[in-house]
Amino acid sequence: MANFEIKIIGCGSALPTTRHLPTSQIIDLREKIYMIDCGEGTQLQMRRMHIKFSKISHIFISHIHGDHCYGLPGLISTLGMLGRTGELMIHGPKEVEDYLRPVLQTTCNRLPYQVCFNWVDTTKHQLVMEDRSVSVYSIPLKHRIATSGYLFVEKPSEPxxxxxxxxxxxxxxxxxxxxxxxxxxxxxxxxxxxxxxxxxPADPPKRYAYCSDTAYQPEIVPIIKEVDLLYHEATFVEADLPRANQTYHSTARQAAKIAQKAGAKQLVIGHYSARYEDTALLQQEADSVFPGTILAEEGMMISLR
Structure with a gap:
């Protein structure tokens, strides 16, 4: 079993398609489970991938757009039906709690466990959460609303x-x-x-950076310098750059430029616009700048070991 593994639950964008699910990922680190974003369909895909719901310890939400958070109420309800008793910590912009509290009070007001919120300042790079396995830092991103990426830094292991x-x-x-x-x-x-x-000597600690959704923002490069794996949104191809600028998203080429500037060891792209039936076009564009770019797909598992 890998010590540090990224599992792609969904890698599509806002408009539903039959090709991709909305955004969600699982970080499996030393058998602890952390979730990033929770779009619709997350629970079903977790079942298909045999991921245990009960192992989720923290959920990190990048921003309040529906394709990144509309799966949360259903997941929270399911955890209650499965008999969860330990608290669930949700990290994200303040708007995440503003959205969830009324929903939970209306539909899940008798949960057998406590849902707690940790507000993330999306304007700063700072420590968000820390446990014995990992330190998680915010990455200020540039989107239409308050948005944070996340940097997962593995704690050093013993020799x-x-x-x-x-x-x-x-x-x-x-x-x-x-x-x-x-x-x-x-x-x-x-x-x-x-x-x-x-x-x-122990293996060097691994670092994973998650950057979705965001316009092209070279300012994040020092934060993600030489990460072992970078996930960066690639919503559009370069021919649709005006649309990318209008919606504060990135092209595949821009994602590759960020990876190149940061000296990332690997790049995986996702958050594809529904307009592209052939996402290989996005991979080809990124690959021309950052060779070996990985095209995210539902069910994909990427090991950092």
Whole structure:
């Protein structure tokens, strides 16, 4: 099982089609589940992908446009029917709570768990949430309404024990946790075994940036510098740049330019306009600037390990 995996639930835009679902993603990090956005159809796609609803610990909403949040009331209701008791934390612009509170009071007023809200300042890059596995930061985006992207930064893991050396020195199990934390080992005879002889360095922490919806905004480049994976909206092709500018969205070429400027290791594009029956056109355009661009599809799983 991958330690850090992105699961694409939906990668379409506002107008419904039979080709793509509205936006939603799942971050599976060390078997903890985090959701980004929750468009209509999210629950059904999660069932198809065998994702356990009960494992969702936090939901991050980028903005209040319907294709990013209309699936929330249904999901919240389902979690109640499944017997959830632990609180659910929803992060996003203040408008998310303004929208959800009346809906929940009308349709889900007897939930067996508490829904909590953490307001995200969409004008600042700052820490939004932190637990033992990840730190999540806001990314100020440029859209028609208050919108935030999210940067997931994995917490450093412990170094790897070298099993052959552990066996050679017959190190007791109770000592292993201290060695993982950097301690040397002292044998019964008093010999000091340096930690670097017993361990290999931990894997470098991985970083994932989610940027949807947004106009072309090079100002975010320093925030997402050298991320392992960048998801960037690519609603339009370059021929429709005037429409992209009008709606504060990006073209595939602009998404690729952001990835190129940031030195991202991988780029995945999504949030396709319904006008394009062949999304390969978007991939080709991005690929000409950032070779190896990934075209998001429902059900896709991308491992950062």
């Amino acid at each position: 790897h024990l070298i099993s052959e050396m552990i066996d050679f020195y017959k190190i007791p199990i109770k000592e292993l946790q201290y060695i993982k934390q950097g301690a040397d080992y002292v044998t019964p005879e008093g010999e000091v075994i340096p930690n670097e002889r017993l361990t290999r």
